[in-house]
Amino acid sequence: MNPKPQSVEEYFSWFSGEILEKLQSIRDTLRREIPEAKEVISYHMPAFRTTEVLVYYAVAKNHIGFYPTNSGVSEFKKELAPYQTSKGAIQFPHDRPIPLDLIAEIAKFRLLEAKERAVKKKKKA
Template sequence: MEAHKFKTVDEYISSFPPEVRPILEKLRQTIIKAAPKAEEVISYNMPAFKLNGALVYYAAYKKHVGFYPTNSGITEFADELADYKTSKGAIQFPLDKPLPTGLITKIVKFRIVENNAKALVKKQK
């Protein structure tokens, strides 16, 4: 059986159990507020935001929400992420704990600055 291919973020969020949807929506709104000019898309079959390239992605799993701000977004905030499970490009926020919206906002804003700087360098070449 082939996995469902999502066309919209609303479709993605609505595919999860009712208790998970508000968590995904809160994460979505936190990102939108931090990056109001970013384009919301589905990429790699999960919600993502683009602004001068890929900004962040997120996805829900059985016991956590995965947040993907690229490796630099994790490295830059390593101390503040010490309480969360992380890997090279991913952070796991447990579904049974409050989302750290302030930290998510800081990471998204860091990624905006990073992407804008890369775009500027590219433009100057």
């Protein structure tokens, strides 16, 4: 069974070298681009959350997974063409640079989407 981190710091402590540098660059990018989001552990992965979880990310054997939900993948389908994707996931291979500009754009899109959803929810209430 996989270990379950209690914090983002604990999760990061499991890695070193280039993998840790890549994780930290993703974290720094997300902190900068969506500063109102809170860092949390969700589904045993680091994530950024406002009214909902915007994005998750995690290390896998051959890649770093980035999980911006289905809309985050479908909205950037053209830009994500060089990467392996599925319904709500993107794989960034360990042997290639992390596309931080693309991660930033996806995160900002998800923040806007979450804000719009929260406004709609409030109007219904």
